[in-house]
Amino acid sequence: MPEQVSRRQPGLGLSEAKEVRDAKGATGDDGVEDDEGVKGEMGAKDVGSAKDAKTDRGNDDAQGEKGRTTIAALLRQTGLPWREARRLLAEVLDMSVTWLIAHDQDVPAPPVAERFHALAARRAAGEPLAYVLGWREFYGHRFAVSPAVLIPRPETEGLVEVALECLAGQAEPRVLDLGTGSGAIALSVALARPDAEVWATDFSTDALTVARENAARLGAAVDFAQGSWWDALAPAQQGGFAVIVSNPPYIAADDPHLGRDGLPHEPRDALTDGGDGLAHLRTLVRGAPRWLRPDGWLWLEHGYDQAETVRALFAEHPGWRQIASRRDLAGIERLTGASWRPDGVAAPSYNA
Numbered sequence: 001m002p003e004q005v006s007r008r009q010p011g012l013g014l015s016e017a018k019e020v021r022d023a024k025g026a027t028g029d030d031g032v033e034d035d036e037g038v039k040g041e042m043g044a045k046d047v048g049s050a051k052d053a054k055t056d057r058g059n060d061d062a063q064g065e066k067g068r069t070t071i072a073a074l075l076r077q078t079g080l081p082w083r084e085a086r087r088l089l090a091e092v093l094d095m096s097v098t099w100l101i102a103h104d105q106d107v108p109a110p111p112v113a114e115r116f117h118a119l120a121a122r123r124a125a126g127e128p129l130a131y132v133l134g135w136r137e138f139y140g141h142r143f144a145v146s147p148a149v150l151i152p153r154p155e156t157e158g159l160v161e162v163a164l165e166c167l168a169g170q171a172e173p174r175v176l177d178l179g180t181g182s183g184a185i186a187l188s189v190a191l192a193r194p195d196a197e198v199w200a201t202d203f204s205t206d207a208l209t210v211a212r213e214n215a216a217r218l219g220a221a222v223d224f225a226q227g228s229w230w231d232a233l234a235p236a237q238q239g240g241f242a243v244i245v246s247n248p249p250y251i252a253a254d255d256p257h258l259g260r261d262g263l264p265h266e267p268r269d270a271l272t273d274g275g276d277g278l279a280h281l282r283t284l285v286r287g288a289p290r291w292l293r294p295d296g297w298l299w300l301e302h303g304y305d306q307a308e309t310v311r312a313l314f315a316e317h318p319g320w321r322q323i324a325s326r327r328d329l330a331g332i333e334r335l336t337g338a339s340w341r342p343d344g345v346a347a348p349s350y351n352a
């Protein structure tokens, strides 16, 4: 059985991290990670390059010789937090943040400065940094993101960890990620367990396009299917999954968090069920038994105040065993799961 304590590192790094994490977690933009570890997984930008950054040094850090603007001056002009501005300029130059710091008196070519100002303006207008950059790191991989998909959150890495723990010792297991978005969970599992048969579904065809592109770029073998929750699957898949995971839309429609911290830029259907936030969680718990093999696990991410309710949803049927919740590093019960062993008890007839 999986351990109850997550070893994940904290992710948001926001001044109001707890409050924000309580909803879905903000886009995490103040906690921008340096990208040295995953650099190179995505292709180079066609705008700007290291060659574009002049190596002559300015005599102050506002303007270089002949009125050209240095890297240091460009960064200051945006008014963005220093780390974000550096991250954006590093992206435009297709260089690391470390390189940027060491070259802050260099003078980028005008197209680089123009591209940087355009991205900085989008960020200053409130667009999440991940959308401006076009990617977000998750579980050590770089995932392309667009406004068609939720920006993967650090706390969701817990679903990958618990899935891998449940799969330990099983050869060629079948795994299902429902509501895959960018594909972050499914692809991370597939890359960690190449022998697994991993399926990923989403209601949104646009999200599936992003997920498929990520799978192709990262070399992850994942099968995709479109449809609403269980409807995306073929009847022949019933009783076959060793692990099912999902991070469904669980924010209540009247939650004020939906209106701030970048969430208005993300797909509303990825954040809320339009009601009390529990509808999709209910659909997943009630529908999972017919798709799990005996002793298979269902693990769900949910809101900060939903763990008890989700445990109660599992407890509605005696076939669910080992019902447990896991805390994230903020101490919030963030994931709840259970294993399915019917022992002669019929699976619920609920059909989503």
Ligand SMILES: C[S@@+](CC[C@H](N)C(=O)[O-])C[C@H]1O[C@@H](n2cnc3c(N)ncnc32)[C@H](O)[C@@H]1O
Pocket: 149, 150, 151, 152, 153, 156, 178, 179, 180, 181, 182, 183, 184, 185, 201, 202, 203, 204, 207, 227, 228, 229, 247, 248, 249, 250, 269, 270, 271
């Ligand atoms: C919170 S996002 C999670 C995305 C991704 N798994 C992640 O953790 O970053 C929820 C996802 O569920 C999808 N979704 C919403 N309603 C759905 C439904 N009825 N059936 C299947 N997927 C749905 C959304 O399109 C979105 O991609």
